Amino acid sequence: MNNNIISLEGNLTRDPEYKTTGQDRDLAVLRMAVNERLNKEKEETLYIDVNAWGYLVPYCKEVNLTKGDRVLVRGRLKEDSWTDKESQAPRSRMVVVPDKVSKIMTRTRS
Numbered sequence: 001m002n003n004n005i006i007s008l009e010g011n012l013t014r015d016p017e018y019k020t021t022g023q024d025r026d027l028a029v030l031r032m033a034v035n036e037r038l039n040k041e042k043e044e045t046l047y048i049d050v051n052a053w054g055y056l057v058p059y060c061k062e063v064n065l066t067k068g069d070r071v072l073v074r075g076r077l078k079e080d081s082w083t084d085k086e087s088q089a090p091r092s093r094m095v096v097v098p099d100k101v102s103k104i105m106t107r108t109r110s
Contacts, residue, residue, distance in 0.1 A: 010034035026057040070105040
């Protein structure tokens with residue numbers, strides 16, 4: 001049983017970045033903003049990195065995801081770890097690895 005499940009709805013903060021890794025695996029790198037209203041006057045925004053692999057990459061291209069689009073992402077959290085080349089300090093960050101990406105709404109362009 002997988003207890004590591006996350007579902008987020010938010011807006012893309014930039015156009016997706018498409019890459020092919022050294023192992024010929026396709027990757028779509030998404031950055032999204034998720035807003036949460038804390039009370040009448042205060043709202044909190046979280047910025048989330050999403051690494052979509054494999055079969056999700058053609059979908060992201062097909063629906064033409066762009067900055068401002070509202071998306072729903074469902075998947076799991078993963079910790080990326082590396083060593084900073086300058087300070088040799090260990091670094092880490094959490095990313096979402098989705099099993100589903102859905103475009104909910106296209107940003108209206110003026």
